[in-house]
Amino acid sequence: MSHTRFNALQAIENRMDLLPGEFAETGNANIASYFGENVFGDEAMKKFLPEGAYLSVKAAVHSGEKLNRELADVVAAGMKEWAQEKNCTHFAHWFQPLTGKTAEKHDSFFTMTHDGRVIEEFTGGALVQQEPDGSSFPSGGMRSTFEARGYTVWDPSSPAFIMEVGDGKTLCIPTIFVTYDGCAQDFKLPLLRSHAFLDKAAVPVCRLFNPDVNKVTATLGWEQEYFVIDEALYNARPDLVLSGRTLLGRPASKHQQLEDHYFGSIPERVYLLMRDLETESHKLGIPVRTRHNEVAPCQYEVAPIFEEINVAVDHNQLLMDVMERVARRHKLRVLFHEKPFAGINGSGKHNNWSMSTNTGVNLLSPGDTPSRNLRFLTFFVNTIMAVYKYADVLRASIAHAGNDHRLGANEAPPAIISVFIGEAMTKLLGQIANGKKTDDAAVKRAIDLISKLPNLELDNTDRNRTSPFAFTGNKFEIRAVGSSQNCAGPMTVMNTMMALQLLDFKTDVDKLMSKGTEKEEAILMVLKNYIRKLKPILFEGNNYSDEWKAEAARRGLSNHANTPEALAVLGTKHAEDFYGKAGVLSKTELEALLNVQLHAYCTKLDIEAKTLADLVHATIMPTVMRYQTELANSIGALKAIGMEDAAGFQKNTLRAIAQHIAVVQDGMEKMQHALDAAHHVTDLQEEAGMLCEAVKPQMERIREAVDELEGIVDDQYWPLVKYREMLFVR
Numbered sequence: 001m002s003h004t005r006f007n008a009l010q011a012i013e014n015r016m017d018l019l020p021g022e023f024a025e026t027g028n029a030n031i032a033s034y035f036g037e038n039v040f041g042d043e044a045m046k047k048f049l050p051e052g053a054y055l056s057v058k059a060a061v062h063s064g065e066k067l068n069r070e071l072a073d074v075v076a077a078g079m080k081e082w083a084q085e086k087n088c089t090h091f092a093h094w095f096q097p098l099t100g101k102t103a104e105k106h107d108s109f110f111t112m113t114h115d116g117r118v119i120e121e122f123t124g125g126a127l128v129q130q131e132p133d134g135s136s137f138p139s140g141g142m143r144s145t146f147e148a149r150g151y152t153v154w155d156p157s158s159p160a161f162i163m164e165v166g167d168g169k170t171l172c173i174p175t176i177f178v179t180y181d182g183c184a185q186d187f188k189l190p191l192l193r194s195h196a197f198l199d200k201a202a203v204p205v206c207r208l209f210n211p212d213v214n215k216v217t218a219t220l221g222w223e224q225e226y227f228v229i230d231e232a233l234y235n236a237r238p239d240l241v242l243s244g245r246t247l248l249g250r251p252a253s254k255h256q257q258l259e260d261h262y263f264g265s266i267p268e269r270v271y272l273l274m275r276d277l278e279t280e281s282h283k284l285g286i287p288v289r290t291r292h293n294e295v296a297p298c299q300y301e302v303a304p305i306f307e308e309i310n311v312a313v314d315h316n317q318l319l320m321d322v323m324e325r326v327a328r329r330h331k332l333r334v335l336f337h338e339k340p341f342a343g344i345n346g347s348g349k350h351n352n353w354s355m356s357t358n359t360g361v362n363l364l365s366p367g368d369t370p371s372r373n374l375r376f377l378t379f380f381v382n383t384i385m386a387v388y389k390y391a392d393v394l395r396a397s398i399a400h401a402g403n404d405h406r407l408g409a410n411e412a413p414p415a416i417i418s419v420f421i422g423e424a425m426t427k428l429l430g431q432i433a434n435g436k437k438t439d440d441a442a443v444k445r446a447i448d449l450i451s452k453l454p455n456l457e458l459d460n461t462d463r464n465r466t467s468p469f470a471f472t473g474n475k476f477e478i479r480a481v482g483s484s485q486n487c488a489g490p491m492t493v494m495n496t497m498m499a500l501q502l503l504d505f506k507t508d509v510d511k512l513m514s515k516g517t518e519k520e521e522a523i524l525m526v527l528k529n530y531i532r533k534l535k536p537i538l539f540e541g542n543n544y545s546d547e548w549k550a551e552a553a554r555r556g557l558s559n560h561a562n563t564p565e566a567l568a569v570l571g572t573k574h575a576e577d578f579y580g581k582a583g584v585l586s587k588t589e590l591e592a593l594l595n596v597q598l599h600a601y602c603t604k605l606d607i608e609a610k611t612l613a614d615l616v617h618a619t620i621m622p623t624v625m626r627y628q629t630e631l632a633n634s635i636g637a638l639k640a641i642g643m644e645d646a647a648g649f650q651k652n653t654l655r656a657i658a659q660h661i662a663v664v665q666d667g668m669e670k671m672q673h674a675l676d677a678a679h680h681v682t683d684l685q686e687e688a689g690m691l692c693e694a695v696k697p698q699m700e701r702i703r704e705a706v707d708e709l710e711g712i713v714d715d716q717y718w719p720l721v722k723y724r725e726m727l728f729v730r
Contacts, residue, residue: 004236005721011232012729036285038086038162040079040171048078061157062215072124072154079160080109080122083171086162091122093130093152094172096187097137098596100486102317103177105132106170127173128154134177134185138599140592142183149180155188158314161284165325174314184589187488191310193584194495198355201499204506205382206357208519209375215358218495220312221475223303224319225294225347225483227335228270229726234333236721238619239611243604244337244402244484247612248620248703250710251343252724256296264293267730270300273330277302280322286315296344297727306352306475309495313488316349336484339405341723342703346406347483353494354475355379365474378505378523381429383476384419385530386501387469388537391417392558392569393497393578394469394478397490399566400597401604403482404692415566416552416559417480418539420467426540432524433531466543496582505530563601564688570594571685598684605691609675612699616668619719620706621661627713628657657712663705671698 036043045054053074060067067075083091092104107130111121134150152175160173177186184190195218202216234240239247266274274291281288290303302323307315320336327334339346355363363379366372387394395417398407407415421429468480481490505526512522536555541548552559560566569575571594579585585593631654635647674694681687710718 005719005725008230008232008236008721009725009729012230031282034279035282035287038164038283039285040082040160041285044082045078048082049075050078053078057156067128067156069124069128072128074124076122076124076127079127079171083162083169084109086169088162088169088171090168091126091171091173092163093132093154093175095152095175095177096317096486096488097177097185098140098187098593099138100484100600102321103132103137104170104172105130130175134179137177137185138596139179139185140595140599142179142181142185142588142592150185151178151180152176153178155192155310157192157308158311159285161318164280164283183592184585185592187486187492188310188313190492190584190589191313191488191495194492194499194582195309197582197584198495198499198502201502201506202355202363205378205502206363206375208378208509208523209371210357210359210361212359213357213361216363217356217358218309218491219306219354219356219362219475220309220487220491221304221306221352222312222316222487223290223301223348223350223352224316225299225301225349226323227296227298227340227347228273228300228327228332229298229335230729231328231331231333233721233726233729237726238615239608240335240340242611243608244335245340245405245608246342246723246726247608247699248615248706248710248720249342249723250707252722252727254724255344255727259295261293261297261299262295266291266293266300269330269332269730273327273332274300274302276329277319277323277326280326281319284315284318284322286319288319294345294347296341296346299345299347306354309353309491313486313491316487338402338482338484341727343723344727348406348479349481349483349485349487351478351481351487351490351494352472352475353478353491355498362474364471364476374520374523377527380425380471381527381530381534382501382505383498384421384537385505385534386497387417387419388534389501390493390497390578391537392560392566393575394490394493395480395558395560396566396569396575397493398478398480398482398485399560399563400482400485401563401601401608402484403480404562406482407480414466414468414543414549414559415561416543416549416557417468417537418543418552418557419537420470420540421538422471423540425471426538429531429538433528433535467539468543492584496578496584499582500578562692564598564685564692567594567597567601567688568685570597595684598688601688602678602684602691605695606675606679609671609691609695609699612702613668613672615720616664616702616706620709621664623717623719624657624661624709624713627717628654628661630714631657653712657709660705660709660712664702664709667698667702667705671695671702674698 040048045057049057053071056067056071057075059065080091089110090106090108092106094102094104097103107126109122130152132150132152137150155174155176158174160171163170163172174188176184176189176192178189179185198218199216203213206213206216237246239245278288278291287305287307288302289305290301292301293299294301302319304312304315306312323334336347338348357363361375364376364383366376395415465479468478470477470479478490478494481487508526508529509519509522512525513519517525536557539548539552549559560569570590576587576590579590580587631650635644635650635654638644638647638650674690678687678690678695681690710720710722
């Protein structure tokens with residue numbers, strides 16, 4: 001009997017003492033009374049900073065300029081006073097290295113003077129910059145291992161916050177992370193650069209419609225999907241613990257086919273987890289608002305209100321940290337892997353992106369006048385044109401090992417980047433593009449069309465859940481981002497490609513206006529030209545179908561089916577020009593990013609293959625062979641008493657087991673041979689390709705055979721917690 005598996009199941013029976021228990025009273029009905037209480041936001045700054053310092057910080061956030069040392073000292077003093085009033089003892093620079101996780105190094109306010117006196121200190125220097133050891137963070141070759149220096153630098157545009165862990169409280173300061181030479185070693189700095197670049201490119205276009213616009217801000221609303229299982233079941237699955245997904249496991253006879261989990265009643269333990277999480281999130285200023293069951297059993301979603309893109313990214317990374325910590329309080333584990341369970345839906349992180357102006361306008365919202373709708377149409381068409389031009393770079397930004405299991409699996413968008421805009425907008429763009437020329441009369445007809453734009457924000461068109469990039473009324477939803485990803489990667493690309501496209505648009509419009517063309521006519525002439533060019537990227541049908549793959553190929557759209565193929569784009573002149581022209585990533589930084597992503601892919605596949613090998617050798621095969629021996633003994637016993645004819649079932653079962661064992665043995669040998677060959681390759685791109693093309697197929701082959709064995713071997717002997725138990729034992 002497998003003690004680990006059945007001990008885990010027994011542990012769940014004992015979880016009932018948590019209901020209603022200590023977590024039943026979590027949460028406060030009046031969220032406004034404590035929202036943001038652990039954030040050094042606007043109210044805290046007004047209270048703890050002199051008026052001049054407060055206004056200077058606000059101005060610096062708006063302009064992106066650095067604060068001088070004198071002002072930093074004032075801010076640090078106020079921040080320390082606020083933090084200590086809340087019983088903080090330590091501070092930490094909180095950053096987002098290229099690991100995809102967050103990082104922090106805690107320092108105490110406590111220090112000693114030269115004469116031995118104990119004081120509490122937090123200076124402007126400590127606020128603005130720290131020097132953590134950077135040698136163990138991925139740098140992609142930007143520095144040698146012995147070059148340990150890395151620098152964290154305060155990002156004043158994202159507010160400091162207090163992290164509570166048990167009884168401990170730490171002041172956390174969002175920062176960027178750079179090398180000694182100032183190169184980006186994180187996700188935040190490229191995002192900030194792209195945001196500044198978008199602002200610079202978008203303001204002149206906005207001023208074609210409103211001269212009062214002086215700032216454009218990208219906004220983001222993410223939707224975080226995740227799985228939740230009991231921690232005893234999690235700990236009994238070494239593959240979940242080490243790789244984040246189940247490398248083996250026979251699908252349960254019941255999974256999601258009844259479609260009864262989506263938006264269903266939330267299980268009580270998960271409901272308590274959600275309430276606890278929401279309380280912690282609201283205290284940290286994370287405006288989570290939505291919670292619900294997702295499609296697959298044990299799958300859920302949380303989503304906030306839209307925020308400025310840099311703060312939204314920070315909040316998503318912070319929420320993932322908090323979620324894992326809160327889940328442990330409830331004896332649960334949260335799974336962020338894109339595909340922790342085969343055969344059922346995986347998890348994504350839908351990124352809802354838009355732009356707003358300092359005048360309070362959402363640039364992707366249709367207006368109530370023709371001129372406002374022309375502005376909307378300008379930004380709408382330019383967004384699609386940007387995707388058409390830079391689809392390969394966008395695809396590379398969501399490429400990683402976990403997402404390969406999800407993209408195109410009849411549950412998530414495929415690897416082909418296309419844009420869904422709905423029937424109403426498709427018809428409108430077609431009408432505008434069909435005219436043979438643009439003159440005064442054509443402009444009037446187009447303006448008349450635009451004036452009749454439907455209210456798209458009131459669900460004028462259905463959503464296409466199969467599209468990787470969909471217009472949903474007042475925003476574009478990038479549905480292909482993986483659930484474990486840092487949103488900053490794809491959002492950096494989104495900002496950058498939009499800015500580059502707006503620069504081209506402004507140049508094209510100015511060129512026509514310089515020749516005497518009226519502004520509105522020039523804008524429509526340029527938009528008409530774009531609409532005709534971008535038609536191949538528009539698709540309203542089923543992105544899951546094989547017919548679409550063939551159609552996309554005819555249209556000339558790329559289909560980078562796996563991570564090595566997708567990441568190869570980052571090594572091209574196209575990507576170098578994309579990031580370089582925008583000043584978002586230098587050639588050195590881009591090469592480093594590619595190397596880091598390839599190395600992460602290779603390492604994750606290596607871990608999965610070795611974990612699978614360990615499970616098969618030390619756990620699965622000993623169990624199968626014991627059962628095989630038991631069957632053989634049964635056959636021998638029947639034969640000994642002259643009842644060999646009654647052993648037909650045992651013989652057939654024994655024969656099937658032997659066949660599956662042979663497949664497993666052959667797969668293991670070929671997988672190990674492919675691993676060894678890949679490890680002897682020095683080029684990361686080549687190694688990634690070999691792991692993808694030679695190792696992964698053998699892993700799938702081994703899995704299929706082991707999963708067949710799971711359906712044959714006596715249930716009381718099977719050592720691994722089964723799918724039906726992980727997904728349905730609550």
